Amino acid sequence: MRRGLIVGAVLVAASGSVGSQLQVIAASPASRAVPATGFLGLLENPSVAFVLLLVALLGVGLEVIHPGTLLFGAVGMVAGALAVVGLINLPVDGLGLVLVGAAAALLVVDTAGQSHGLVSLVGVGAAIAGGLVLFRSSPGETGVSLVALITVPVVAGGIWITLSQRALRVRHMPFASSTHELLGLTAVVRHRADPYGIALVEGELWRIASRHGAPIEVGTQIEVMAQDGLTLLVEPLPGPTPVSEEVAEPGVGAGAGME
Numbered sequence: 001m002r003r004g005l006i007v008g009a010v011l012v013a014a015s016g017s018v019g020s021q022l023q024v025i026a027a028s029p030a031s032r033a034v035p036a037t038g039f040l041g042l043l044e045n046p047s048v049a050f051v052l053l054l055v056a057l058l059g060v061g062l063e064v065i066h067p068g069t070l071l072f073g074a075v076g077m078v079a080g081a082l083a084v085v086g087l088i089n090l091p092v093d094g095l096g097l098v099l100v101g102a103a104a105a106l107l108v109v110d111t112a113g114q115s116h117g118l119v120s121l122v123g124v125g126a127a128i129a130g131g132l133v134l135f136r137s138s139p140g141e142t143g144v145s146l147v148a149l150i151t152v153p154v155v156a157g158g159i160w161i162t163l164s165q166r167a168l169r170v171r172h173m174p175f176a177s178s179t180h181e182l183l184g185l186t187a188v189v190r191h192r193a194d195p196y197g198i199a200l201v202e203g204e205l206w207r208i209a210s211r212h213g214a215p216i217e218v219g220t221q222i223e224v225m226a227q228d229g230l231t232l233l234v235e236p237l238p239g240p241t242p243v244s245e246e247v248a249e250p251g252v253g254a255g256a257g258m259e
Contacts, residue, residue, distance in 0.1 A: 040085070040089075043082055043085050043086035043089075044086050044089045044090060045086070046090060046134070046135045046142070046143050046144050046145075047144050047145045047147075047148040047149075048086060049083055049086035049087050049090060050131045050134060050144045050148055050149070050152070051148055051152050052079045052080075052082050052083035052086065053079075053080075053083040053087070053100060054100070054127065054152055054153065054156050055075065055076070055079040055083075055156070056076050056077070056079040056080030056083055057076070057100070057104045057156075058072075058076065058156050058159065058160055059072045059073060059074075059075040059076020059077070059079060059080075060072075060073060060076035060077070060080070061076075061104065061107065061108060061160065061164075062076075062160070062163055062164070062167075063076060065111065065164050065167050066163070066164075066167040090135055091135055091136040091137075092134060092135060092136075093133050093134055093135060093136050095130075095133050096130045096131065096132075096133045096134030096135070097130070097134065098130070099126050099127070099129050099130030099133070099134075100126070100127055100130035100131070100134065101130075102123075102126050102130075103123040103124065103125075103126035103127035103130060103153070104123070104127075105123075106119050106120065106122055106123030106126060107119075107120050107123040107157065107160050107161075107164075110123065110161075111164045111165070117161060120157055120160070120161050121157075123157065124153045124154060124157040127153035127156070127157070128149055128150060128153050131143075131144045131148070131149045131152075131153070132144070132149060182201070182224050182227055182232065183224055183225070183226070183227075184223065184224065185201055185202060185223070185224045186221060186222065186223050186224075186237065187199040187200055187201040187202075187206075187208075187221075187222050187223075187224065187234070188200050188219065188220070188221060188222070189208070189216050189217065189218050189219060189220045189222060190205065190218065191218065192215060192216065192217055192218050193208050193209060193210055193215060193216040193234075194215035194216075195209055195210065195213065195215075196208065196209050196231070197209075197216060199222060199232070199234065201224065201232065206230070206231075206232050207230060207231045207232070208222070208231065208232045208233075208234045209228075209231050209232070209233055209234070210233075210234065210235070210236075211225050211226065211233045211234060211235050212235070216234070216236050220236050220237075220239075221236070221237040221239060222234040222235060222236050222237060223235055223237055
């Protein structure tokens with residue numbers, strides 16, 4: 001409900017031959033819906049809603065190009081739900097939503113092209129323009145703050161470009177597939193080999209088996225001696241036997257070369 005004015009309301013009261021006049025001049029706002037307070041009031045802040053919208057798009061996008069992390073997707077879904085709560089209580093302009101959506105689309109397109117980031121820069125500009133017209137503001141009301149309007153799209157765009165390019169680079173990175181390329185390589189055991197285990201070889205996870213059948217503990221340095229299909233036959237290198245324990249899996253690129 002918008003602010004209004006009550007102007008020139010005149011009340012006249014007659015008492016006998018004497019008249020008294022009371023003029024109410026209201027230059028103050030008329031009754032308005034009581035603004036939300038607390039957490040809901042925070043979500044209805046245009047700057048907060050804009051930031052949550054961009055975080056939602058960023059999180060979902062990163063989950064799509066690098067599925068399985070769950071963290072990006074969870075952050076995106078939570079931010080999206082909070083953004084919806086704030087947006088439904090704000091005067092949203094459709095053009096602003098279109099521009100923000102176009103910005104997200106441009107960033108996705110840039111990951112498949114060779115624009116060297118030019119398309120992403122256009123996408124960041126579209127996000128800023130979208131935030132500028134995202135909310136219809138009446139005189140005296142403010143939309144997205146200047147700091148959020150410029151800083152958040154630039155930071156989100158930088159995060160997207162960095163992580164997406166890294167994920168795609170690892171995804172398309174050629175892996176050693178011939179026996180000749182693998183023989184003699186050294187690796188570290190990730191899961192105890194008894195009889196089969198997992199080792200990290202040149203950034204890729206491979207199934208391994210001890211060439212002589214003896215168990216090989218986690219953390220042991222090994223050398224690839226032969227290959228049997230997708231299984232590498234290895235021997236432990238000289239050195240102390242480490243304590244058997246799980247070693248954290250690598251992030252991007254884990255799983256290459258395995259079935």
